[in-house]
Amino acid sequence: MFESIKKFYIPTILIVFLVVFGFFYSGPKEGSGTVNAASEGFNLAGWAWSDNIGWISFSCSNTNSCNSVNYRVVVADNGDISGYAWSDNIGWISFNQGDLSSCPSGACKAKLSGNNLNGWAKAISADYFGWDGFIDLGQNGSTYGVSYNSGTKSFSGYAWGSDVVGWVKFSGFSGTDGVGVDENNQNGNSITVALDAFPTAVTLGGTTKLFWTNENISTCNASSGLWTGSWTGNEALNGFKENVGPILTDTTYTIKCSNVLGEEKEDSVLVTVIPPDFSLQKSGNVEIGGVRGTSTPTTLSILPQNSFSSAVNLSVSYLPPQLSGAKIVLSKSSLSSSVFGSGSEFRIIANNPIATGSYLITIQGQSGGLTRTINVVLNVDNKKIKVEEF
DSSP states (O other): OGGGSOOOOOOHHHHHHHHHHHHHOOSOOTTTTOOOTTOSSEEEESEEEETTTEEEESBGGGTTOTTTSOOBEEEOTTSBEEEEEEETTTEEEEOOGGGOTTOSSSOOSOEEETTEEESEEEEGGGGGTTSOOEEEOBOSSOSOBEEEETTTTEEEEEEEOHHHHOEEESSOSTTOOOSEEOTTOOTTOOOEEEEEEESSEEETTEEEEEEEEEESOSEEEEEESSOOOEEETHHHHEEEEEEEEEEOSOEEEEEEEEOTTOOEEEEEEEEEEEOOEEEEEESOOEEEESSSEEOOOEEEEEEEESSOOSOEEEEEEEOOGGGTTOEEEESOSEEOGGGTTTOEEEEEEEOSOOOSEEEEEEEEEEETTEEEEEEEEEEEEGGGOOOOOO
16 A cells, blocks of 8 residues: 555655654553553544645554554544544654644644534644644634544545645545544443433323433433433433423333434333222221111222322122112212212111121222222121110
8 A cells, every 4th residue: 555655755854853753752652641542432543645744544453553552543422532643754643632732723622523623633743843743623714624424434524734744634545444433443432321210100290200321422312202401421421310290191211322423322211100090998897786777887988099080989889689678878979089088978778687697798989991899798687686665
């Protein structure tokens, strides 16, 4: 590949310096502040091209040289760019903020903002030869620049390095891969998204709290369910909590998150609505003293559950054959929510003789599609016949 590159005009003194500079400074070392293989972020690789200085390598993985010189350019989760690129003709090109403080204009920090590069890079060797070495990545009021395509995970466009470097093309040259995400060397920096809710089951009209934990992302958005919102930075990463409701039906909530390179991942959680319900309660059983007569009363009341508030209709669903001639008395046959607690008084009047014993009576409450029952025992004791005095 390099044999096909045309010869470049570089001042003789610069070439001599680079031989010496390269001998004493063989490249970024671990602990020097340079991004290395253990750093966080998204590693870049590939080649940029300058008609003046030739190829610029963005990673040691381009030439399988990482065991001897470990360098690369990295985009952090927040878009900050750091690390080194390498040119055989002008040496190390730094994207580290510490090397960029004296940039000619605008924001010095190299950064990926949205789909565009901002800020500057700098050829380190320039400090020794009276040229500033700065390479404008664009977006500082310039009409040129470098942009990122999240679909192809690659960069395109031009940076400007003034007289020595000239135009730097990021999309490659003569069939060589341009600058892009190094998908084979990401050191585990993949996106993770986990959305949870507490509680995951609520009563009708209730609320829940959504919270999430993510890694290696920069932005999250509520993408489905009855909630809205967009979060960036720490709010997107660190388990930010969001109250949602009122919830009227089973609802799936989804959060979609992306990193600075536009890669996306989502997670969902289902929050169910516990249906309203009720049960019947009684104050006790009933009794007839003698072979016939009116029983003692019991009060039937409603215990609402999960915000139940509909009217309940009461009736007897089962009466033993021995009580077939008996009369059922309910003080209220329908109970609205306002009288759930006070309820309805139940009695049974037996006009025909009934043998001593216990008789199971089933009473039902109906509301909409719900039917709930309760058993009331009628105890008959012929030995308790009342004796009238004359």
